[in-house]
Amino acid sequence: AQTVTQSQPEMSVQEAETVTLSCTYDTSENNYYLFWYKQPPSRQMILVIRQEAYKQQNATENRFSVNFQKAAKSFSLKISDSQLGDTAMYFCAFMKQPSGGYQKVTFGTGTKLQVIP
C-alpha cells in the first residue's frame, strides 16, 4: 500500500516571500502520478500541479513549482511570491498507474498554510 507523508501540519509565510511544503511518499511502483491540491477556507479543493513520475523535468504552474526527487521519493511544492489568496490547506496526493479503470489516489494529511500580510 502507498503512503503519503506531509510532515508540516502548519506553516506560515510573509506575503511576497517563498515557501516550500514538503511531501514524501512510499511506493514500490515505478510509474505513477503526483499531485498537489489546494483547499482554501470554505472553498472547493482545486488542483495546483501535477507530475508524472516518468518525466524528469519538474512541473511548474506560474508561481507554483515542484521539486520531484524520484529516488528519494520526495515531492515538495514551492510557492514563490506568496499572496494572501494562497492561504489554504494543501494536500499532496499519489496515484499509481491506473489499471482496469481503477483509479486510486492516496492523500497526505495536509499542510495548513497561512500567508501573513
Place this chain on the structure above:
Amino acid sequence: DVKVTQSSRYLVKRTGEKVFLECVQDMDHENMFWYRQDPGLGLRLIYFSYDVKMKEKGDIPEGYSVSREKKERFSLILESASTNQTSMYLCASSYSSYNEQFFGPGTRLTVL
C-alpha cells in the same frame, strides 16, 4: 469548467437516521468518488464508481453504501447514521483513470 455540486453544504441529522448525500457532475466524467475528510487524517476514500451501476469499496466503506443510477449522479447513503460519521464529505469526479479529480464543495455532516 468542470462543475461538481453537492446537495447540501451543511447537514444535521440524528443518530439512527438514514442520510442521503447527493453529488452531480456536469462534464460526462466516468469516475466518481466519495471521500471523508477529518482533521489530521486527510482524505479517505469511502467508495468509488467507474461506470453507471458499478461501485467499488474504498478504504473505509463500513457504515456506508452508494448508488449510481445515472452517469452524472453519485449518491452516498448512511443507512443508520452514527456520531462517528460526523465529518466533512467530499465528492469528486474524473474524466478517466489518468486524469486528475475535480472536487465538489463538500458537505459538513453533524450527527447528534
